[in-house]
Amino acid sequence: MYEFMAWLQGSPLGHAMRESGVWTYGFVNLVHILAIASLFGSVLVLDLRLLGVWNSIALPAVSRPAVPVATAGFGVAATTGVCLLATKATEYVGNPFLYIKFCAIGMGVLNVIALNRLPAWKQHRNRVLTPEEQQKLRVFGGLSLAAWLAAITAGRMIAYW
Amino acid sequence: MQLRPSICIHLGILVLALSVFPALAHHGWSGYGEEEFEIKGTVERGVSLAGPHATMRIRADGKVWDITLAPPPRTQASGLKEGVIPVGAEVTIHGHRNKDPKRLEVKTERVTWKDRTFNVYPDRK
Numbered sequence: 001m002y003e004f005m006a007w008l009q010g011s012p013l014g015h016a017m018r019e020s021g022v023w024t025y026g027f028v029n030l031v032h033i034l035a036i037a038s039l040f041g042s043v044l045v046l047d048l049r050l051l052g053v054w055n056s057i058a059l060p061a062v063s064r065p066a067v068p069v070a071t072a073g074f075g076v077a078a079t080t081g082v083c084l085l086a087t088k089a090t091e092y093v094g095n096p097f098l099y100i101k102f103c104a105i106g107m108g109v110l111n112v113i114a115l116n117r118l119p120a121w122k123q124h125r126n127r128v129l130t131p132e133e134q135q136k137l138r139v140f141g142g143l144s145l146a147a148w149l150a151a152i153t154a155g156r157m158i159a160y161w
Numbered sequence: 162m163q164l165r166p167s168i169c170i171h172l173g174i175l176v177l178a179l180s181v182f183p184a185l186a187h188h189g190w191s192g193y194g195e196e197e198f199e200i201k202g203t204v205e206r207g208v209s210l211a212g213p214h215a216t217m218r219i220r221a222d223g224k225v226w227d228i229t230l231a232p233p234p235r236t237q238a239s240g241l242k243e244g245v246i247p248v249g250a251e252v253t254i255h256g257h258r259n260k261d262p263k264r265l266e267v268k269t270e271r272v273t274w275k276d277r278t279f280n281v282y283p284d285r286k
Contacts, residue, residue: 018211022233025212087212159213160192 039073050141
């Protein structure tokens with residue numbers, strides 16, 4: 001782990017983060033937070049819908065805007081996250097919250113991959129789902145909410161270790 | 162179907178449980194001791210204006226201390242830029258020590274070098 005962090009810190013990205021002005025970290029941090037807000041905001045609405053809130057709104061009407069916003073948010077958050085880490089990567093070795101955060105992100109991503117393989121999700125744009133299928137999607141909504149809440153909580157706690 | 166009340170309650174408890182997590186260190190002052198702390202040493206690694214807080218390292222009585230300064234823009238505004246204090250220079254650090262006695266770290270309010278004082282947190286005494 002230390003070798004990887006040292007490599008990341010010594011990479012051109014690490015140098016750029018440290019040597020391009022005193023506001024660089026703050027600005028990248030801002031973009032990271034905006035991306036997390038986009039990811040979590042859209043995921044929250046979709047997950048609550050999957051859990052059974054606003055059942056009167058058709059699921060595709062929620063998923064169509066939520067999925068691309070969440071995907072873009074994740075992409076930007078992951079990219080800026082690597083930049084922030086690269087600034088002083090070795091200082092985070094041994095910080096338990098960093099490992100908890102990465103595990104939680106891994107769970108969130110695995111949940112998305114599993115959801116995309118689920119027939120109920122593949123079909124939800126074409127027809128109304130059966131109660132059994134809705135019940136299955138509910139589980140994915142709950143897991144997703146737990147994973148992203150854990151990721152954000154652990155991420156915030158990194159700074160307080 | 163409406164959201165079952167039990168889910169609302171569970172989510173509420175989760176949010177509350179997460180929000181009372183103790184703040185430990187680094188950001189803010191809660192991870193540092195109440196009493197004023199001062200240490201003299203020689204600069205081991207000069208000021209770095211990178212990351213969430215500017216940092217430097219000093220050596221005092223053979224031990225290396227991590228000196229945490231203000232965020233980079235604020236540290237720079239106090240006049241403490243990278244390279245201003247050379248490695249090997251003798252400095253006095255005034256601030257608050259990390260509450261964990263095993264960690265040699267000071268959250269700094271001001272740095273004194275020769276006749277110059279850099280008030281990185283000018284609103285704190």
